[in-house]
Amino acid sequence: MTYNDIRKLFLEYFESKGHKIVPSASLIPNDPSLLFTVAGMVPWKGILQGTEPAFAPRVADSQKCLRAGGKHNDLDEVGFDGRHHTFFEMLGNWSFGDYFKQEAIEMSWDLLTNVLKLDPAKIRVTTHFSDDESTEIWRQVASKEAIRMGDKDNWWSAGDTGPCGPCTEMFYDFGEHIENEDDRWVEIWNDVFMQFDRDANGNLTDLPNKNVDTGAGLERWAAILQGKTDNYETDLFMNLIHATEEIVGVKKTAKNFSSFKVIADHMRAVGFAIADGVIPSNTDRGYVIRRILRRAMRHGQILGHKGALLSKLYPTLIKEMGDAYPELKKNEKHVIEIITNEENAFADMLQNGMKLLESELPKLNTKILTGDIAFKLFDTYGFPLDLTQMILRDRGLDVDVAGFEKCMTQQKERSRADTKGTRTLWESRTDLSVTDDIHKYNPTEIEAKVLAILKDGEFINSAKPGDEVEVALDKTPFYGTQGGQVGDSGEFKGIMQITETNRAGNIVIHKGKLISPLHVWDDVIPVVDEQIRLQTARAHTAAHLLQAALRIVLNDDVEQRGSKVSPNSIRFDFSFGRAMTVDEIAKTEKIINDWIVAKIPVETKFDTPIEEAKKLGALALFGEKYGDKVNVVIAGDISCELCGGTHIKNTGDIIRAKINKEKSISSGIRRITMSVGDLAK
Numbered sequence: 001m002t003y004n005d006i007r008k009l010f011l012e013y014f015e016s017k018g019h020k021i022v023p024s025a026s027l028i029p030n031d032p033s034l035l036f037t038v039a040g041m042v043p044w045k046g047i048l049q050g051t052e053p054a055f056a057p058r059v060a061d062s063q064k065c066l067r068a069g070g071k072h073n074d075l076d077e078v079g080f081d082g083r084h085h086t087f088f089e090m091l092g093n094w095s096f097g098d099y100f101k102q103e104a105i106e107m108s109w110d111l112l113t114n115v116l117k118l119d120p121a122k123i124r125v126t127t128h129f130s131d132d133e134s135t136e137i138w139r140q141v142a143s144k145e146a147i148r149m150g151d152k153d154n155w156w157s158a159g160d161t162g163p164c165g166p167c168t169e170m171f172y173d174f175g176e177h178i179e180n181e182d183d184r185w186v187e188i189w190n191d192v193f194m195q196f197d198r199d200a201n202g203n204l205t206d207l208p209n210k211n212v213d214t215g216a217g218l219e220r221w222a223a224i225l226q227g228k229t230d231n232y233e234t235d236l237f238m239n240l241i242h243a244t245e246e247i248v249g250v251k252k253t254a255k256n257f258s259s260f261k262v263i264a265d266h267m268r269a270v271g272f273a274i275a276d277g278v279i280p281s282n283t284d285r286g287y288v289i290r291r292i293l294r295r296a297m298r299h300g301q302i303l304g305h306k307g308a309l310l311s312k313l314y315p316t317l318i319k320e321m322g323d324a325y326p327e328l329k330k331n332e333k334h335v336i337e338i339i340t341n342e343e344n345a346f347a348d349m350l351q352n353g354m355k356l357l358e359s360e361l362p363k364l365n366t367k368i369l370t371g372d373i374a375f376k377l378f379d380t381y382g383f384p385l386d387l388t389q390m391i392l393r394d395r396g397l398d399v400d401v402a403g404f405e406k407c408m409t410q411q412k413e414r415s416r417a418d419t420k421g422t423r424t425l426w427e428s429r430t431d432l433s434v435t436d437d438i439h440k441y442n443p444t445e446i447e448a449k450v451l452a453i454l455k456d457g458e459f460i461n462s463a464k465p466g467d468e469v470e471v472a473l474d475k476t477p478f479y480g481t482q483g484g485q486v487g488d489s490g491e492f493k494g495i496m497q498i499t500e501t502n503r504a505g506n507i508v509i510h511k512g513k514l515i516s517p518l519h520v521w522d523d524v525i526p527v528v529d530e531q532i533r534l535q536t537a538r539a540h541t542a543a544h545l546l547q548a549a550l551r552i553v554l555n556d557d558v559e560q561r562g563s564k565v566s567p568n569s570i571r572f573d574f575s576f577g578r579a580m581t582v583d584e585i586a587k588t589e590k591i592i593n594d595w596i597v598a599k600i601p602v603e604t605k606f607d608t609p610i611e612e613a614k615k616l617g618a619l620a621l622f623g624e625k626y627g628d629k630v631n632v633v634i635a636g637d638i639s640c641e642l643c644g645g646t647h648i649k650n651t652g653d654i655i656r657a658k659i660n661k662e663k664s665i666s667s668g669i670r671r672i673t674m675s676v677g678d679l680a681k
Contacts, residue, residue, distance in 0.1 A: 002235045011060055013111055038067050039090065040090035056096070061091075064272055064276075064325070068269060075292065079261045083183070086268075086269040094212060100195075112188075124147065124185060126146055126171070127166065129148040138168070163211075164196050171186060188220050189216040239316065267317055279669065353381035357391070369398070369400065385399065443477045445526070445528070446525070450519065452471070452472045462517065465514050486567075487502060538655070542654050544643070545635065545638070559574060571671060576669075592657045596657060601649070602636075604631055
């Protein structure tokens with residue numbers, strides 16, 4: 001049976017048992033604690049923990065999973081055995097308060113032995129030592145005496161407190177000829193019975209709704225059903241490997257099999273992740289995918305291949321898995337463009353970095369490359385530490401990892417010192433009680449009191465005319481630079497010209513030159529420059545319209561990756577794998593200006609609960625952390641975003657928008673600059 005046959009059989013079996021068949025969730029989880037969807041239960045976490053309602057009592061799926069970052073990381077093991085993968089498929093059937101242990105175990109055993117025709121004698125089962133019920137069910141259903149295990153092996157929990165319960169696992173015997181017990185007895189299915197709620201004291205009480213959470217690795221099933229002991233010798237992987245042989249011009253042998261395994265595995269991880277919207281980058285999940293892609297490229301070079309590899313292999317992935325996962329074909333052009341850009345960038349990086357490495361190796365007195373050189377390779381040429389280690393390992397050399405990490409720490413400390421400036425001094429003032437949200441109500445002039453004055457790195461009680469100072473007030477109408485929007489400018493009436501407004505925590509810092517004396521506790525009248533604020537608000541709302549237009553013209557996967565909104569211009573960074581065409585730029589600009597002419601109302605919902613904002617469909621900035629309450633800016637039915645900035649009340653107030661330039665700033669990241677209002681000529 002092929003992968004497609006097994007997947008289809010599994011889903012059809014559970015459909016016949018009343019389960020609703022649902023498509024796989026994205027590899028990008030709706031869970032800030034995870035980089036990727038690492039298990040079949042991740043998409044159902046809210047339902048299983050009781051924080052979300054179940055949409056069906058019984059569900060079955062084949063879930064895409066990726067373990068290559070954070071604590072869920074199998075990357076370094078891939079290629080060296082027949083079991084580990086970065087990307088894998090988890091078959092699962094789920095009961096949300098419907099059936100429980102009896103029916104779950106009966107269906108597991110029925111499918112394994114009566115449908116898949118596995119030899120019952122080759123299946124071993126385990127249960128938790130406290131779970132007499134499951135143990136007895138196995139005796140009745142399969143005449144199996146379960147092996148009783150402890151919490152580490154047969155108990156599932158969401159954390160120290162909350163939903164938890166025992167599980168029963170099924171293992172398959174690959175044969176006495178395999179000496180390693182872990183390779184001989186391989187787990188092929190796990191049924192988790194979520195039946196208890198655990199409190200802070202460790203006490204267990206019954207949950208009102210008991211759930212079943214199961215998982216079965218498709219790759220392991222395929223190996224069993226195709227008579228293989230190595231997952232990479234099954235049909236899906238061998239077809240990817242044969243396609244790789246054609247591209248690299250080298251046949252698979254026992255000696256080079258590891259490199260073919262790495263390439264086949266990493267093709268799936270990279271292809272699926274990018275199709276789901278992950279853009280290779282130097283941070284977070286983007287860095288993980290870039291690292292996986294470059295590891296595959298390096299193994300291509302070990303096979304003697306130069307040039308494009310995964311971009312040429314991607315059509316084979318579509319052929320093998322596109323019917324089950326149509327997003328692969330739907331996003332083919334986009335994925336290949338991004339992979340091609342990454343492959344070209346890797347080739348340039350490798351060429352330049354290898355020059356430095358080759359010049360340094362003859363200078364070594366030991367078989368260890370110094371940490372500062374390894375860091376220079378990383379900092380200057382983009383060489384990840386593991387790539388340097390891989391290259392040196394082939395030559396019998398190693399890297400001073402501790403020295404590398406010391407250089408990395410020093411750079412981070414320098415970076416923090418360079419960027420914080422006087423902000424650290426303001427953040428140390430925990431005694432200041434400040435109201436910094438007056439700008440929400442769009443006043444431009446209020447009465448306030450001076451709380452602190454900073455001059456030349458020291459807090460002072462008074463300052464004289466001509467002094468350049470930073471001032472904090474008990475409340476202010478000024479918007480301090482935040483979320484990509486530059487701060488307001490204006491004046492303390494008759495006392496100080498405000499040229500720059502920044503933030504340190506909840507403190508708005510007013511920076512400028514005094515024209516009159518100023519003392520702590522003085523009463524002042526802060527006045528915002530209304531014209532500059534209006535022009536900035538025009539620009540910020542236009543930036544929201546720009547993102548909405550890009551998602552129409554390009555695709556819904558476009559994500560904002562940064563911005564700078566100022567009165568003079570808008571700088572908008574977004575994820576996309578190629579340069580925009582002239583027609584695409586013109587179309588984007590036209591859509592924005594059509595919305596401006598339509599005079600669409602713009603509303604800001606302040607202090608909205610985050611869950612309510614999600615229900616509204618509000619877009620969030622990639623990588624940004626949000627609190628329990630957020631501000632949501634809504635422009636008719638065309639744009640809905642989480643945003644704390646200042647905005648106009650009607651798109652017509654923007655007057656006009658003009659895209660000035662579109663360019664690349666890094667692999668997979670583009671930048672648009674745009675003008676609005678009278679500056680849009």
